[in-house]
Every structure is written in C-alpha cells, then in structure tokens.
Amino acid sequence: MTLPDPTNTASTPTRPPAPEISRDALVSWLGEYLQIDAFKDPSLNGLQIEGADTVRRIAASVDTSARSLQDAADSGADLLLVHHGLFWGEPLAVTGPHARRLQIALSANLNLYAAHIPLDAHPDIGNNAMIASALSLQNLEPFGAWAGGKIGLAGELPFVQTLQDFADRVQKLTGEICLVHGGGSPQVQRVGVLSGSGASTIPEAAAMGLDTVLTGEPEHKHFHDGFEYGVNVIYAGHYETEVFGVRALAARIEDEFGIPWQFLNLPTGL
Incomplete structure (x- = not known):
C-alpha cells in the first residue's frame, strides 16, 4: 500500500476563511x-x-x-x-x-x-417597525412621543378585526398571553405601536383617532387612561415586544x- 505524500497538498480542498x-x-x-x-x-x-x-x-x-x-x-x-x-x-x-x-x-x-x-425607532429593523410589519399595518405614521420626537408607529389594519381577534394575533406573534384593557371600540383598525413601556401614549392615541395601543408593560398610574380616553390597550410584555x-x-x-x-x-x- 502506498501512503499519500503529506507534502503534496494539490488535491486537498481548502476552506474559505470564516467571515470576520x-x-x-x-x-x-x-x-x-x-x-x-x-x-x-x-x-x-x-x-x-x-x-x-x-x-x-x-x-x-x-x-x-x-x-x-x-x-x-x-x-x-x-x-x-x-x-x-x-x-x-x-x-x-x-x-x-x-x-x-x-x-x-x-x-x-x-x-x-x-x-x-x-x-x-429604527425604520427598518426597529422593534416597532418589525411589529407593525408582522401585523400588516398600512399607511404608517409616527407615533409615541419621546424627547421631542416620535419613536413608535401608528397604522391601519387591512381589515377591521374584533379586539379579541387582534389580541389573539398579537399573542401568536409574541408567544405570550396578553393583558387586554378594552377601553374603546370592540372593533379594531387604527393601531399605535410602542414597544416596551408605552402606556403614557394613550392620550396621544386618542388625539390621533386610534382605537387601540399595543405596548409592552402596564403602569399603574396609566390604568384608568385607556378607559377614560376610550382607547383599547394591549399589553404584550416589555420583553416580548423588544x-x-x-x-x-x-x-x-x-x-x-x-x-x-x-x-x-x-x-x-x-
């Protein structure tokens, strides 16, 4: 049996260098x-x-x-x-x-x-842009005031959904049970999205004519806002929305x- 010549590397395939x-x-x-x-x-x-x-x-x-x-x-x-x-x-x-x-x-x-x-806030790969895309929101506009600007997005669903059906969609997206405060219409079409801690945007949502806010975690000081401003709020988890x-x-x-x-x-x- 003839052993291969270890000095002959002509037929040895070379791997491309790993990217770095x-x-x-x-x-x-x-x-x-x-x-x-x-x-x-x-x-x-x-x-x-x-x-x-x-x-x-x-x-x-x-x-x-x-x-x-x-x-x-x-x-x-x-x-x-x-x-x-x-x-x-x-x-x-x-x-x-x-x-x-x-x-x-x-x-x-x-x-x-x-x-x-x-x-x-990133328009392409940001938390809010990705959520809005996953939920098929259309006619997007800035939403969610922060330090003189806006870091969230508001948009319209392609068709009207019940609040329960929309909450179910959000739950499938995040994999976690949502907390739903039905302070507004039982029909959902105009939605504001602000990941993380966005309960403070409820008055802004009402002023924009949104029927629903989707955010992460609830804050006790904003508990009554959704009901008194007539806006639904879906809390989908700070972690899960980010x-x-x-x-x-x-x-x-x-x-x-x-x-x-x-x-x-x-x-x-x-």
Whole structure:
C-alpha cells in the first residue's frame, strides 16, 4: 500500500476563511446605521465594554445580565448585542452584581454593544417597525412621543378585526398571553405601536383617532387612561415586544458582513 505524500497538498480542498470584521469597523457601521447619536436617551448607547479586536460571531439578547453575558461567552461570541445595556446615565460602583457582570465580559474578552431608543425607532429593523410589519399595518405614521420626537408607529389594519381577534394575533406573534384593557371600540383598525413601556401614549392615541395601543408593560398610574380616553390597550410584555429589534439587527449584520449570530432567549415574564 502506498501512503499519500503529506507534502503534496494539490488535491486537498481548502476552506474559505470564516467571515470576520474588526470590532472598530463594526462599531462604526452600527453607529451610522442606527444613527446612535440622534436620540436623547438615558442609555449609554454604543460600545459599552471593549473586548476582542476581531468579531467572528455575535450573540444577541434583549437584556444584559450575568446569564446573558456568560451564555454569550460560552457560545463563542466575540460581541453581545443588546437592547438594554449596563449603563443608564448614573455612575455605578464596581461591586456586587455589577462587578460580576463586568468580570464575565472582561474574562471572556467579550464586547458589549447596546442600542436602546435607536433600536426602538429604527425604520427598518426597529422593534416597532418589525411589529407593525408582522401585523400588516398600512399607511404608517409616527407615533409615541419621546424627547421631542416620535419613536413608535401608528397604522391601519387591512381589515377591521374584533379586539379579541387582534389580541389573539398579537399573542401568536409574541408567544405570550396578553393583558387586554378594552377601553374603546370592540372593533379594531387604527393601531399605535410602542414597544416596551408605552402606556403614557394613550392620550396621544386618542388625539390621533386610534382605537387601540399595543405596548409592552402596564403602569399603574396609566390604568384608568385607556378607559377614560376610550382607547383599547394591549399589553404584550416589555420583553416580548423588544425581542424583534436585536434579532433583526443581528440578521442585518449577517447579511452585510456574513457574521453568524444566535439569539439568547432569556424571557423575564414582564
């Protein structure tokens, strides 16, 4: 038997190099794509923790926690992309859980990138744009006042639905049971969408002639607003209404640069 010559590599197939991008190039692209500096935001948007110089794999998560950071590190990700980061305008002592989170990221050489309001408001891959598209809303217009601008969307369903049927559609979209406050018409067609915490938009919805607001979490101080302004409110979960943006953004990065990604689903029930 003749053994193959180990020095002869002519017939050995070669694999193309795995896609990669420098961290700084990706951060620059994200800043421009998301218009990261265009929004007044309590979140420190952008690169919050500096890790590996090169990004070959991305993990995406709604929230930053010890669990999401560790899962990202265990997955082999070089960058964790989140909606809710670690820094919200107040200095934090590097003690307790905050220190633990930083230790996990630094030990794994893991980059952390956060996009809060810019990811809610983005016209293509933002939370509200993705929800509006999934629900087939038409004739979209800005909705959801925030710091002098609007970060949500309002639109019309292609046909009138009962409030129960519409709530069922939302529940299928998010996979979670919705809380429905039927303060308005039992027929739904004009809907305002603001992911996360948007109960404060009920008066705005009434002024725009919307019959229904779809948002994430209820706030006690706004409980009576829907009933007194005559607007239905569907609370679909803060977490569940904000999974869309980070997933869509990670997929957009893959389309642009070929970088693989995975979503870390860590629901809060809120």
